Amino acid sequence: MYHFDRNKYTMDMHKKETLVITCARGVADYLRQEVEQLGYRVRSITDTRIDIAASLHDAMRLNLMLHTGVNVLCLLMQFSCKDPDELYQNVVSFPWEDYIAPSEYLSVVSRVNTFTINNSVFASRKLKDAIVDRISEKRGSRPDSGPDRDNVVINLYWDGDKCWVYLNTSGRKLSDRNYRKIPLAAPLRETLAAALLRATGFDGSQPLVNPMCGSGTLAIEAALIALKRAPGLLRSNFGLKHIMGFDSKAWSALRKEIHAKSKKELPFQIIATDIDKKAVEAAKKNAQTAGVHEMIEFHVCDFNDTPIPEEKGIVIINPEYGLRLGKQHELEATYKSIGDFFKNKCAGFTGYVFTGNMALAKKVGLRTSRRLIFFNARIECRLLEYHMYVGSK
16 A cells, blocks of 8 residues: 655745735735734735735734634635636646655635636536645545545636635634634624734733624734733644644744743733623633633723723724614614723723724714724724823813
């Protein structure tokens, strides 16, 4: 029986490649800021992705460090393509045996916008067949495949008559931090929460108050940002760990280096409250899993009774939208109370409301200084900023 030793193969992890980092709509500018702060030059940017020239070794750092990115993709091939047969012929000519061991598990994800086919599942199957057929021919056996994105993940983008094939170095989305064991209803994506915090300018040098904290995502992401703690350290598995020639020694050294740079304590505690006792218990457990529970002061109370520190900082609230969780007219009083809470208890703070319901947002009754567009899944939302002046403006 043929035996293939993947450890005998060595890939050049330092060769410059085209890396594409994806993000949610409305987040690209904050992702660009992050990537540039890490020392990389952004070559191009769209509403949902940025491109850089970097290596697979750089992809290790990006997967560990990024707060707002969704996936780090490495471009393997691009070509013109008219139909599924041409897709197969192009893909089967690529040296997949140099990237994927026969003992691995392969998952293919496709996004298709072409008149040739209207089924991304069919495109994924065609791509998968080409990859495993090639590996079987060259190595004598083929990898298993399926929907689980826990090992090698390949992404296909087919637009018109152009195809791009990527190695997904993240595997599962980077928003899957692995700390939210109890998500509750309609939670914010971790990467979106991080982008919202970057939009407020929060960096840990000021207090942050998060009433209506739900499962604690905003508070936990704030703690990670303030501690300069890489969110990727919270999970052990990434797609790039399953490619041939993966440098496990460099990976371990990088994790230790990044961990050593994180802070151990904060000058101000983050305050998170919710009227739902079960929500606060869930938030506490999630924060404990993330290793930041000591940085967050939790309270069970109505948001109006949230304790406000003397030092001025940021208050951010993500109330229900009245779209998925309840009815709009029942929330009108809540939004009006948010405005009263800002005026009466948060003087000197900058207040933020993140909502997908602008009719309800008007009930806050305060003048906004900024309105930033984000998308929570498919819901177009706004991050509304309010400056709470002390005394008269």
